[in-house]
Amino acid sequence: MKISIISLSAILWMSCTPTGVPGPQGVSGKDGETGIQGPAGEIGPQGEKGDPGIAGKVDPALLTKLNSALKKISASSMMETGNEVIVASVQFSFGIAPPIMGFAILTSHGNLYQLKNKNPVTLGDEFEFLVHIGEHKNFVSLSFLSGGEGQKNFYIALTEDGHSYVSEDLKSWQSKGIISYQ
Helix, strand or coil: CHHHHHHHHHHHHHHHCCCCCCCCCCCCCCCCCCCCCCCCCCCCCCCCCCCCCCCCCCCHHHHHHHHHHHHHHHHCCHHHHCCCCEEEEEEEEECCCCCEEEEEEEECCCEEEEEECCECCECCCCCEEEEECCCCCCEEEEEEECCCCCCCCEEEEEECCCEEEEECCCCCCEEEEECCCC
């Protein structure tokens, strides 16, 4: 019996041993679905700093153009050319029910314009000239100090050289002197 088991084992072993040349490779199958991305790894150490690059050259014509443009900007400032520009805007509200509301716009020449609301929820359509403040052409600021209930509202307009004007109603303005710079 031992011989038959050994013989059978040898026959099975020999039948499983490849003989000859393998056949041609088959076509690859479709790729499977991409799996879920794993967590990010740790950031490695920073690499060495590289050598500095070669210094760039600036075209002299470009520098000339830049200087020319800067001079034009400087020359067109409102104080040098006297051009009138808008320098400030504030909101206003007079009265109780319904209040007169809107915006006041101050120019560098001291001209004050207003945009009155048509009603408490609808803005007006256009600005109208309201008053000219002082004889200066260098106004830079218009501010509003809101009074509480039963108190007055105040407005202050300032010039670049320190002249100040105040008003309670945006129509009548009084000089409050000059701010002395220290």
